[in-house]
Amino acid sequence: MRLLSAASLTAMTIMAARYDTAWAQSKPGVLRVAMTAGDIPLTTGQPSQGGEGIRFMGITLYDGLTRWDLSKSDKAAVIIPALAESWVVNPTDQKIWTFTLRKGVKFHDGSEFNADAVVWNFDKILKKDSPQFDQAQANQAASYSAPIASWRKIDDWTVEVTTKRVDAVLPYNLAGLFMSSPRRWEELDKDWAKFAEKPSGTGPWMLESFKPRERAELIRNPNHWDKTRITKSDRLVLLPMPDANTRVAALLSGQVDWIEAPPPDAVPRLKQQKMQIVTNIYPHVWPYQLSFLDDSPFKDIRVRKAANLAIDREGIVKMLGGLAVPAKGMIDDKHPWYGKPNFQINYDPEAAKALLKEAGYGPDKPVKVKMIISPAGSGQMQPLPMNEFTKENFKDVGIDMEFEVMDWEALRTRRRLGADAPENKGRHGINNSWAYWDPDIGLIAAAGSFARVPIGFNWGDYKDAKADELALKAKATFDPAEQNKILGELHTRIVDEAMWIWVVHDLNPRAMRPNVKGFVQAQSWFQDLTSVSVE
Structure with a gap:
């Protein structure tokens, strides 16, 4: 293993060379992240690439009815309200949940988020005969949507969800179900492939462009409904780099500002080069x-x-x-x-x-x-x-x-x-x-x-x-x-x-350049990048 490690370190710069040399220096306001994923996660609403997909293409572009509070490093993340301001369980039939929606929320395309949008989004992953049903998103959402039996609009700002059995953990599941814009889907010929190129959610970031297996570029959503989560960075660049040593090479050569899962044998060298190594307990x-x-x-x-x-x-x-x-x-x-x-x-x-x-x-x-x-x-x-x-x-x-x-x-x-x-x-x-x-x-x-x-x-x-x-x-x-x-x-x-x-x-290690500021490593698989800036 030591021999392999030495060979890998020697080859790092060569492996990193395939990435765009135009990004070889940090730029203020631009956060460049090397993911462990081998491809850009699905952009339509329900990301692929597992939890990392949700971290980088779910909670960035989109919101759910609930979300994880990722603002603290000293205690485990908990579920808090998001697009739903509150919810109650029917005391006589605990399978029935009523969600009161947040008013004043806009999708990236300017359209209004309301109960119709919630019903439309549940239909897209659970109702196979609906025009907007998308099998790819349904597959990614299956484990989160599994408890849901039915859903309906009560009024413009109230939605009722019924579970298949009494299910006290539903709010956890809903944090993984994201809301896409019905209007944008209509505008793009009701075509999810076109929507993927120009997605619209309600999240703190908006997708500007992406190229499969190479990069995605996200920009700040200045109109996000939660003013405390207006992003500190102007732009977020996501680069898929499944090889650990390639990620290290990209960080050391200045091609990225942040890498996921640095290999342990590279940590001493990264520290020697003044890189930040951040870890925390998480589930x-x-x-x-x-x-x-x-x-x-x-x-x-x-x-x-x-x-x-x-x-x-x-x-x-x-x-x-x-x-x-x-x-x-x-x-x-x-x-x-x-x-x-x-x-x-x-x-x-x-x-x-x-x-x-x-x-x-x-x-x-x-x-x-x-x-x-x-x-x-x-x-x-x-x-x-x-x-x-x-x-x-x-x-x-x-x-x-x-x-x-x-x-x-x-x-x-x-x-x-x-x-x-x-x-x-x-x-x-x-x-x-x-x-x-x-x-x-x-x-x-x-x-x-x-x-x-x-x-x-x-x-x-x-x-x-x-x-x-x-x-x-x-x-x-x-x-x-x-x-x-x-x-x-x-x-x-x-x-x-x-x-x-x-x-x-x-221990969820990640490494970042010294000029990356403001990151709070939550005790969670998910992390909030809205507070991060590059000086």
């Missing part, structure tokens, strides 16, 4: 989601536990330069949802071997598994060396792991298909980094058998009656303290069942 884990189909060795809990005990997490943290912490489950042990798991996830290769022997495996009969992984992507950290490290750990105890490597967006497509899809036949797991910023994504929709993909995140068809009971109970609990207690019980259950293989929690 994120790097795991393997497992298949529970009949052809998967992971259907046996002894194999799942052995795999969890086989990994030297402290070694991976050291390899990552301290930019991670060992995982003891899906949730970090300081989080209110951690609970009290009995199965202690640590490095114990001898216990792993004993469990595999008990399950019928041994030196002459290793466990053979095939995992889907990606070379880069939203929250994937440094996936190739991390996967190779884990592969060696597995080999030491008697697990032979084979990889199928694919582009991040292709991997996400395979995740949305589920383990039982023909394309995933013979694959026993998928290495998809995971966030637990809300209880639905983090626990409920990952563990509930009722949350099979594409409506949830249960890729591997995990089924456990106790997990289902707790997941549904959490959805039906509106008291935050009581809901936290139930979620702790759910997390305890899935750790004791070794539902997935959990490796490390990311």
Whole structure:
């Protein structure tokens, strides 16, 4: 790895040369960001490229009825009102929610945001016979829109949403459903491909131009409804750079001001060059989601536990330069949802071997598994060396792991298909980094058998009656303290069942030039760029 690192550092400037040399110097008021994504996220309203797509093309161009408060670094982000000023739950039927909309909000094209626009946007992702239905956006929104059964306009400033079951976590989901302009779609011949070139949302940024796989340029929306979020920068330039060393080269050569996920071995050099290295705790884990189909060795809990005990997490943290912490489950042990798991996830290769022997495996009969992984992507950290490290750990105890490597967006497509899809036949797991910023994504929709993909995140068809009971109970609990207690019980259950293989929690590192000012690193996968300036 040291040899590879040295070669990579030597090649950095060469790899970065394909990017526009016209941007080789910082310009006041222009923030240039190198993303880990391999392409520009979908611009029509529901971004592609996972959480990174939402960070750079969702909450920039668009708003939802709710949003995350990303203004603080010392406490976890919470949901607050956005395009909806307030909401109430019907006390006699808790599946019915009433949202009071914010008045005076304009789309980028000058048209008015109102209840008709909300209904139109729900139709675009949920009503297949509506003229504006867009399958591409529906696919990206599926996990967020899954709880919604129906929606209707009460009056110009009031919308009613009914969920499929009592669902106390709906406000979290709505922060991921973004409002596109109906008028702009009408003006552009009712064509989403044309809309993608000239999108219109209500967000703090407006898209000026983009070129797939190369760059997107966003400019300030001076008329954003929240005057505290008028952007400090005039322009935001987004550059897809999936290769970590290329991102470092671009930062060191002055071609960008900010990079996501710098490789650990480059951090000392970046600090030497006076670059800012910013980290913070946030709800994120790097795991393997497992298949529970009949052809998967992971259907046996002894194999799942052995795999969890086989990994030297402290070694991976050291390899990552301290930019991670060992995982003891899906949730970090300081989080209110951690609970009290009995199965202690640590490095114990001898216990792993004993469990595999008990399950019928041994030196002459290793466990053979095939995992889907990606070379880069939203929250994937440094996936190739991390996967190779884990592969060696597995080999030491008697697990032979084979990889199928694919582009991040292709991997996400395979995740949305589920383990039982023909394309995933013979694959026993998928290495998809995971966030637990809300209880639905983090626990409920990952563990509930009722949350099979594409409506949830249960890729591997995990089924456990106790997990289902707790997941549904959490959805039906509106008291935050009581809901936290139930979620702790759910997390305890899935750790004791070794539902997935959990490796490390990311510290969300990013590097930026010394003249980048005003950034507040929220304890969230999402970040607000409106306060950032380049001097």
